[in-house]
Amino acid sequence: MRTKNMPHHNPSQDVSSFHENGYLIAPAVYTPEEMAACKRSAQELTESQSGPSGVFVWMCDAIPSLFEGIACHSRLMAILQVVVGPRLEFLSAKPVFKSAQVNFPSPWHQDQAYWGGAPKYSAWIALEDATLENGCLKVIPGSHRSALDHAAVQDKNGFGNRILDEDLKNETIVDAPLNAGDALIFHDCLLHGSHPNLSGRDRWSHLPQRRPPRSLHRLVHLKTYRPL
Numbered sequence: 438m439r440t441k442n443m444p445h446h447n448p449s450q451d452v453s454s455f456h457e458n459g460y461l462i463a464p465a466v467y468t469p470e471e472m473a474a475c476k477r478s479a480q481e482l483t484e485s486q487s488g489p490s491g492v493f494v495w496m497c498d499a500i501p502s503l504f505e506g507i508a509c510h511s512r513l514m515a516i517l518q519v520v521v522g523p524r525l526e527f528l529s530a531k532p533v534f535k536s537a538q539v540n541f542p543s544p545w546h547q548d549q550a551y552w553g554g555a556p557k558y559s560a561w562i563a564l565e566d567a568t569l570e571n572g573c574l575k576v577i578p579g580s581h582r583s584a585l586d587h588a589a590v591q592d593k594n595g596f597g598n599r600i601l602d603e604d605l606k607n608e609t610i611v612d613a614p615l616n617a618g619d620a621l622i623f624h625d626c627l628l629h630g631s632h633p634n635l636s637g638r639d640r641w642s643h644l645p646q647r648r649p650p651r652s653l654h655r656l657v658h659l660k661t662y663r664p665l
């Protein structure tokens with residue numbers, strides 16, 4: 438059943454764009470009600486641990502059920518299966534919180550530098566509108582083709598593995614503002630970061646990750662991209 442007013446998304450048209458660019462924006466995957474419930478729950482569950490911003494990772498055997506429902510939602514799965522392929526298992530999920538008190542931009546990085554191993558595919562799900570002002574993502578199309586060496590940086594802002602701004606040459610940077618309920622699906626070698634949150638309000642997103650099943654890991658070439 439499709440919810441009324443939800444634009445029909447035809448993921449098969451997006452397959453080549455996903456492989457070319459390393460990401461895809463899927464509009465209106467979730468309803469505003471689903472996003473509001475997920476944001477409320479993320480706020481409650483992370484309240485006790487939350488500093489001014491945070492990334493809270495749940496592995497697949499520990500994820501609260503509401504978040505599992507969002508991560509495994511049939512609309513997201515339908516898109517992933519066509520765009521990435523059917524051979525994906527659920528790995529983990531994380532709410533990402535950027536508070537109004539922090540104006541630190543998430544630095545450029547590939548998630549591969551943190552996770553290692555077989556490629557992962559994430560969906561950055563906007564629990565509320567993500568804008569240039571409140572810290573939406575920015576990406577470098579096509580950067581998923583190889584895993585890069587990251588600089589190791591230790592400071593109070595987290596993100597210990599970074600690609601420094603001065604190491605970027607003439608890459609095209611694409612901002613990715615999203616409406617609540619949209620999802621940006623991306624390969625774990627896609628270079629991405631986010632703008633600082635200058636909105637005076639908190640910003641919430643939720644990112645489930647998937648990867649090929651264990652039996653396929655040794656077949657997957659890590660250093661250069663190839664479709665599953």
Ligand SMILES: O=C(O)CCC(=O)C(=O)O
Pocket residue numbers: 492533535543548572629630631642644
């Ligand atoms: O949401 C953000 O600001 C960045 C999150 C991110 O890049 C990540 O968790 O890998």
